[in-house]
Amino acid sequence: MDYCAGANPVANMLVMDQMKNIAIVGASLAGLRGAEELRRQGYDGELTLIDASEHHPAIDRPPLSKEVLSGKWTPEEARLEIFEDVRARLILGVAATGLDLEAGVISLADGQEITFDGLMIATGAGVRHLRCPGSDLPGVMYYRDLDDCLTLRDHIERGSRVAIVGGGFIGSEVAASLALAGLEVTIIDTVPLPMEAQIGPIMANHLADQHRAHGVTLKLGAGVEAIEGETAVTGVRLTGGEVIPADVVVTGIGVIPNTAWLAESGLEIDNGVVCDEHCRAIGAENVVVAGDIARFQHRGYDRAMRIEHWTNAVDQGEYAARALLGTTADGYAPLPFFWSDQYDMHVQFAGVKGQEEEIVKGSVEEGRFLIEMRTDGNLTGILGVNQNAAFGRARRALAAELAAAVPVTG
Ligand SMILES: Cc1cc2nc3c(=O)[nH]c(=O)nc-3n(C[C@H](O)[C@H](O)[C@H](O)COP(=O)(O)OP(=O)(O)OC[C@H]3O[C@@H](n4cnc5c(N)ncnc54)[C@H](O)[C@@H]3O)c2cc1C
Numbered sequence: 001m002d003y004c005a006g007a008n009p010v011a012n013m014l015v016m017d018q019m020k021n022i023a024i025v026g027a028s029l030a031g032l033r034g035a036e037e038l039r040r041q042g043y044d045g046e047l048t049l050i051d052a053s054e055h056h057p058a059i060d061r062p063p064l065s066k067e068v069l070s071g072k073w074t075p076e077e078a079r080l081e082i083f084e085d086v087r088a089r090l091i092l093g094v095a096a097t098g099l100d101l102e103a104g105v106i107s108l109a110d111g112q113e114i115t116f117d118g119l120m121i122a123t124g125a126g127v128r129h130l131r132c133p134g135s136d137l138p139g140v141m142y143y144r145d146l147d148d149c150l151t152l153r154d155h156i157e158r159g160s161r162v163a164i165v166g167g168g169f170i171g172s173e174v175a176a177s178l179a180l181a182g183l184e185v186t187i188i189d190t191v192p193l194p195m196e197a198q199i200g201p202i203m204a205n206h207l208a209d210q211h212r213a214h215g216v217t218l219k220l221g222a223g224v225e226a227i228e229g230e231t232a233v234t235g236v237r238l239t240g241g242e243v244i245p246a247d248v249v250v251t252g253i254g255v256i257p258n259t260a261w262l263a264e265s266g267l268e269i270d271n272g273v274v275c276d277e278h279c280r281a282i283g284a285e286n287v288v289v290a291g292d293i294a295r296f297q298h299r300g301y302d303r304a305m306r307i308e309h310w311t312n313a314v315d316q317g318e319y320a321a322r323a324l325l326g327t328t329a330d331g332y333a334p335l336p337f338f339w340s341d342q343y344d345m346h347v348q349f350a351g352v353k354g355q356e357e358e359i360v361k362g363s364v365e366e367g368r369f370l371i372e373m374r375t376d377g378n379l380t381g382i383l384g385v386n387q388n389a390a391f392g393r394a395r396r397a398l399a400a401e402l403a404a405a406v407p408v409t410g
């Protein structure tokens with residue numbers, strides 16, 4: 001079967017005709033947008049959406065560390081919007097536990113077996129767990145779902161002291177929301193400057209200054225030796241011996257792709273499900289992969305990438321749906337993009353970090369600036385703080401440059 005029929009309409013109809021029964025595992029952002037795109041493309045066969053969570057539509061994640069945590073939005077307001085009637089059979093609250101590619105069968109935790117002739121894998125990523133003495137004490141929590149958000153909102157009510165292990169995006173956003181709510185917050189991270197590796201030194205320094213200005217204590221260059229407490233958390237012991245008193249420990253030390261259910265499937269798993277430039281799983285042409293779980297070959301950067309950001313989940317979900325139906329010719333080669341809201345900063349980043357960086361508009365003092373990042377003189381990324389219009393223009397220009405660099409396929 002030719003699943004890469006590209007722009008040839010006759011071939012596309014053949015591929016679409018062959019697909020009668022598509023399943024999507026993971027009905028959150030990437031999966032839902034994928035389902036909608038299948039219908040928009042004219043797919044008229046059976047569609048089954050499977051998700052371990054009961055929520056439908058799924059709760060969107062970005063507001064969980066911002067608007068919902070701060071109480072500006074109710075959880076209902078954070079539900080994903082539905083733009084298209086997907087006419088799908090929904091199987092919710094049941095995890096997929098196995099995949100038999102040859103038979104075209106997904107096994108579920110409740111014993112059901114779901115057949116398919118086309119499959120989209122969109123099971124996202126789950127939190128990385130802290131492993132140290134005391135890390136299983138009540139009061140050690142992670143941050144990914146609505147329940148985590150509601151638990152932390154209870155702590156806001158109680159005025160808890162919060163230690164955040166990991167000063168990445170999630171840790172930093174949660175710290176900002178809690179500090180604005182008046183809580184005593186400490187961020188602990190092994191690196192000398194939070195997120196410097198992702199956003200560069202100018203922004204990382206500015207972010208650290210913003211945390212301090214809002215009363216957040218930063219313990220940088222410090223590892224966690226143990227979580228202290230008898231029956232519940234009382235503090236975090238750092239590698240140097242200092243103890244940070246805390247009633248709750250929020251751990252934000254990264255995520256791991258949810259691939260456990262695919263362990264026996266024969267699919268190539270390596271920091272995600274490995275797929276080609278068309279988001280098709282290696283070795284299984286009727287299986288596409290999208291969102292946080294997809295490790296795809298990016299033709300613009302000529303390397304494998306896994307992107308853990310919202311915009312990618314949307315774009316890749318839609319792209320993968322088209323790839324499954326054979327209605328796309330070009331490979332998936334997006335300009336990586338994310339935003340983050342912390343304090344009064346709307347941060348936007350597009351592209352990849354470069355070796356050098358320079359502020360080209362505004363200034364840190366004004367709290368509004370645009371940074372260009374370059375490697376060997378070539379623009380690789382841009383970062384804006386409260387610079388929507390200028391950032392938008394620079395992002396479009398960088399996207400056009402990347403698109404021009406992508407080799408064309410027939
Ligand atoms: C708190 C928070 C804030 C964020 N803020 C931002 C932001 O400001 N900007 C930004 O760009 N990005 C942000 N992100 C990242 C963004 O939300 C993710 O990249 C996006 O949600 C990924 O979507 P996904 O559909 O690939 O995966 P997920 O949203 O993780 O969805 C995966 C789905 O698969 C289901 N699932 C998992 N395993 C199984 C199984 N075995 N069987 C059945 N179902 C299964 C899950 O229940 C889930 O519904 C944030 C993330 C978090 C957690």
